[in-house]
Amino acid sequence: MTAQVKTLAVKLSDAEIERNAKKPHVRDLRDASHPALHFRFSKNRARGSWYLLSKRTWHRIGGFPDLSTKQVVAALPAVRLRVAADEGANLSKWSTTGELLAWYAERMARDRNLSEKRKKTGASMIKCHLLPRLGDLPLTGIDKAVLDSQLMWPLQESISIDYVRSVFQLLALAFRQAFKLGLISSNPMASIKFNDFSKAKVGIKPSRLRGTQVQDLISRLLGAMANNPSDGLLALLMLCHGTRIGETRQARWSHISLAEREWFIPAEHTKTGVEHRLPLTDQVRKVLISYREIQQSKGYDGQFLFPSRNGKALSEGQASAVFVRLGEGEWTSHDLRKLARTGWADLGIDHLIGELLINHAMGHNVKVYIQSDVMSRKRDALQQWHAHLDKKGFDQIHMLTGVRFGDSGNALEVTEHKACEANQESTIGEVSKHAERASAWL
Template sequence: MDVVSAVSVQIAKGKAIECNRFETVDQLVDWHVQRQCTLKRSTKERLNNLKSMAETHVMSLFHGVAITDMNHQKIDSALIQPMFEQGYSVSYVRTNFFLLKTAFSIARRLKHITANPLSEVQFKTFFPETFSVTEAQIKGCRVNTEYLIYILPAIGQQQPPQRLLLMMMLAHGSRIGETRKALWQNISFIEKRWFIPKEDTKNGVAMSYPLTSEMIELLRSYQAWQRELGYNSDHLFPLSRWNNQLIHSAKASEWVRGVLRKHGVHMILESEHDQYGLNWVLITLCVNICLIMRGIS
């Protein structure tokens, strides 16, 4: 039921007509984000991610779009298709969709809009019936070892922080969030281990990764590079040499996404191969190639 038909029903029943507080989608989403930040019911990190996602994608893609124009077709043409064309993962596109859907739902519940045109819109609607969002999300996290010849040169062209973040993720299969929070105090060159406390993992379970000799050499080189430039932070990935806070989630995601998009690697990773995974031989090869590229001197 769209907004016009909803108002018509209200008139027919003799009910008072409600007025929209917002005229455009970006106004509604901006209100939703500001409200969430005011309520502070989520962590600061989550709120920062919400604000960044809204400003970067949802508010931009739907800037000036009237609320009364929202429907399946508009969401598909303005959000779903453009984000997939830019190489974003199913999981990330889905998160943006639910940000939009939640904003409309809350606005309607608080009677800031007369009707919710997204109430019956589901994410799976935009895909064939045989498509599994869950399987696509899992597959999107896998890297075919045959594609390392494309990925490694792309990584080799990045700056030291971006390069190390990507190499650590490739070598250990760690998530972006876990990797960007890495601390020097949790890396032992003697025990050859990288420890991730449960507070920094997505599932709340502490993790410990073994470090190869090659990875230790890479980490030592990176540490020396940081000290030479005047970095004074326990974070492997601080915002800058003047700001010791760790990089934001959005920035780390952009580093990864930037490599895949810029070098066309994301197109390669979408191939329908069945066997995936990394082994220690390939991990060593990854690190050696990275060192040869002299990304960190």
């Protein structure tokens, strides 16, 4: 009877492993050139594990075929050093930084908790900056000097320091996640900080819209509501509530409760991933009633406040184009948000209420101590803000009806004082008619 052979000394290669996988009496393979390197077959003999035998202790390096023979042999000196330093022997299945980044890019693309904008931004950073500069770099080659010469210093020559910081943070996050999941044995980015490379402060861009410009701004929005009501309302809602462009462009009529005077923004539409509720003032409610009539008069009875031609909500690019038209290079959508937040502060609105309205991320303790009357306090704040906007011309917008907005493709001409009085008299009856016709969705 032939004795069972447990360990066989061979010149290890992937092909040698595949040949011996067909021999059930062989359990282990030992490399003739590297006696401390062992391979052990698993029950499924197409797979197995790599080990380093040191001082009679077996240290697992990784699995086969995730790690090829070539990868293990190449990393063997580094593995010996880690074992000697009592840092473990586990070796990643990746050999280059590009492989780790490709894994993380796919992970981001499939993460339902990330917004589409963040996914696209992350994918762009990896494709345009990280892979071209670090893709071929071995994982073991990541250090401060290499990052400085190959990534950080070249990037700061051509793009803003804010964006350079974002690229660095994405790289650090990818390594941190891989290490947390045990996909790499050590994290070379753990002790590397952004200020190792640059002491430049990330700037806070000042708003290009100031309180003194509100009257001119509203005058421009009045013209926009006449020429293109969709453009005008998109900007107006952001000015009135300080919402983000992504939160606003995706608004649906089912999110608007005119009866309860509330605008609900679902969590999947917010940057913070938390649902957001905003009170609707009487002024905004009138504008929405008129706007819905405009949509219906043009044959649209769909679900979106801002539909695109394909029947979906305006895309990010289409919404940005609205502000290219409205701002004419002087201001952007985010400047409306900044203007609202600054306006609330100037009116003396409580800081916490302002932060809740703007939907900034709030700490856990703050959320715990928020009282139940927060909606009424937010309503009071918006009523103050919209009353202030009324003094700057907002009243000329919400006192006009949908019929008047939709009658002409030209900008509305409002005669000072006289026209305002006429509008006020004629709208009272029309608003009540709107309410009757819209009762199904009020």
